[in-house]
Amino acid sequence: MAKTILEIAGLRKTYGPVEVLKGIDCAVHEGEVIAIIGSSGSGKTTLLRCINMLEDFQDGTIRLDGEEIGYHVDASAGRRRKSERDIARQRALTGMAFQQFNLFPHMTAAQNVMLGLVKVKRLPKGEAHAIALKWLDRVGLGDRANHYPGQLSGGQQQRVAIARAIAMNPRLMLFDEVTSALDPELVGEVLQVIKDLAAEGMTMLLVTHEMRFAYEVASRVIFMNKGVIGEEGNPREMFLAPRTERLAEFLKTSSFN
Amino acid sequence: MIAPSFLDQLWLARHVILNGLGITVAISLLAILAGSVLGVFVGLSLVYGNRWLRLIVRAYTDIIRGTPVLVLVLASYYVSSAVGVNLDPFSAGVLALAVFCSSHVGEIVRGGLQAIPKGQTEAAKAIGLTFGQTFAYVLWPQALRQFLPAWVNTAAEMVKASTLLSVIGVAELLLRSQEIISRNFMSLQFYFFAGALYFLVNYGIERFGKYVERKTAIPS
Numbered sequence: 114m115a116k117t118i119l120e121i122a123g124l125r126k127t128y129g130p131v132e133v134l135k136g137i138d139c140a141v142h143e144g145e146v147i148a149i150i151g152s153s154g155s156g157k158t159t160l161l162r163c164i165n166m167l168e169d170f171q172d173g174t175i176r177l178d179g180e181e182i183g184y185h186v187d188a189s190a191g192r193r194r195k196s197e198r199d200i201a202r203q204r205a206l207t208g209m210a211f212q213q214f215n216l217f218p219h220m221t222a223a224q225n226v227m228l229g230l231v232k233v234k235r236l237p238k239g240e241a242h243a244i245a246l247k248w249l250d251r252v253g254l255g256d257r258a259n260h261y262p263g264q265l266s267g268g269q270q271q272r273v274a275i276a277r278a279i280a281m282n283p284r285l286m287l288f289d290e291v292t293s294a295l296d297p298e299l300v301g302e303v304l305q306v307i308k309d310l311a312a313e314g315m316t317m318l319l320v321t322h323e324m325r326f327a328y329e330v331a332s333r334v335i336f337m338n339k340g341v342i343g344e345e346g347n348p349r350e351m352f353l354a355p356r357t358e359r360l361a362e363f364l365k366t367s368s369f370n
Numbered sequence: 371m372i373a374p375s376f377l378d379q380l381w382l383a384r385h386v387i388l389n390g391l392g393i394t395v396a397i398s399l400l401a402i403l404a405g406s407v408l409g410v411f412v413g414l415s416l417v418y419g420n421r422w423l424r425l426i427v428r429a430y431t432d433i434i435r436g437t438p439v440l441v442l443v444l445a446s447y448y449v450s451s452a453v454g455v456n457l458d459p460f461s462a463g464v465l466a467l468a469v470f471c472s473s474h475v476g477e478i479v480r481g482g483l484q485a486i487p488k489g490q491t492e493a494a495k496a497i498g499l500t501f502g503q504t505f506a507y508v509l510w511p512q513a514l515r516q517f518l519p520a521w522v523n524t525a526a527e528m529v530k531a532s533t534l535l536s537v538i539g540v541a542e543l544l545l546r547s548q549e550i551i552s553r554n555f556m557s558l559q560f561y562f563f564a565g566a567l568y569f570l571v572n573y574g575i576e577r578f579g580k581y582v583e584r585k586t587a588i589p590s
Contacts, residue, residue, distance in 0.1 A: 215487075
């Protein structure tokens with residue numbers, strides 16, 4: 114068995130009185146590609162955001178390479194949020210791509226990719242620029258390095274955003290419905306980039322509505338249902354022979370077939 | 371028609387007028403500078419301050435913005451001397467305008483920062499930037515572009531508001547013009563001339579603003 118990268122235990126997250134995550138346990142091993150599926154409101158995006166501490170959570174632990182994310186938990190002092198500096202450092206260990214791309218509009222594609230390399234990793238500008246160009250090239254945008262986000266199509270913007278995250282050399286990539294905001298004809302180019310990364314052994318968690326893609330690329334599928342993991346397994350079993358009523362129902366209404 | 375005698379009088383009064391114009395520009399510049407610096411802190415407090423700071427600063431801006439500038443000018447001059455702080459008219463006037471300016475700039479800064487989509491902060495966090503870095507490299511540059519037009523507008527308002535300092539005896543352009551008129555009774559001509567000078571100053575500010583806006587525009 115490959116090395117465990119991410120370990121989630123008893124994760125709970127509430128927004129006021131609403132419990133969004135009701136105790137999630139899961140482990141991610143090196144090189145795994147995990148697709149998280151489920152209807153909206155099932156907590157799949159929230160789960161991803163907790164891993165990157167974009168959301169605080171109330172209970173449970175998330176460990177990345179054995180290190181607790183976001184909180185100190187010890188028996189005597191209880192549970193304390195880590196310092197912002199610590200959390201910022203931990204966030205850099207995971208990369209995230211968003212539904213809305215969230216590129217910095219006042220920077221070129223290359224500057225978007227370089228920002229984290231220069232300011233967080235403290236690389237010299239020249240080296241950062243070379244890395245940025247390398248990754249932009251890898252996502253097929255080597256010739257767009259000096260374009261601003263406003264001059265790029267949605268699909269191109271999302272590929273820049275993925276390059277920006279990957280360039281930081283994260284232990285784990287999180288993709289949050291990265292194709293949901295794209296025109297149908299632009300979805301393919303983004304999925305291809307993700308597929309290539311998966312083939313190179315990048316460990317990733319992707320929340321997606323692209324069932325066909327999940328089926329083809331994922332090594333494991335997690336079905337989220339009302340804040341818990343409803344079912345998980347390899348995509349073949351999951352999609353072709355769902356064990357639970359809920360998953361069968363969900364797959365019927367989704368676009369898999 | 372401009373009578374030849376107006377040009378004679380204008381020539382005679384040239385030093386007085388230029389002096390008044392200089393004072394007007396000095397008042398405006400100082401008020402805009404001090405008001406903007408203070409205003410940035412006001413804006414930051416409104417966006418990032420804790421509850422108490424926000425409450426206090428909110429009260430400050432609402433009170434200042436709800437008060438006529440003339441009242442602020444008079445209050446700054448007379449109240450300060452009543453409580454034993456002796457400000458000369460120039461300083462008192464600049465202080466009043468700077469305070470007024472800060473409340474407006476504060477609102478502009480707040481609006482500019484809050485108009486930035488939340489995703490920008492999240493993306494910055496996700497690559498590991500600290501809050502300070504996120505602000506400096508992601509939020510502030512975008513907010514600046516967003517509030518530049520409103521800020522130029524406020525700067526022009528300050529130039530116009532500087533005329534109010536004439537009531538506490540600051541010898542700025544309007545007061546100087548009035549003095550000249552009391553000697554030669556050419557009220558129409560000299561008021562018009564003063565008006566033209568104010569227009570020129572503000573037109574210059576506006577052109578400069580447009581220039582900066584063009585220079586900093588994000589290509590799309």
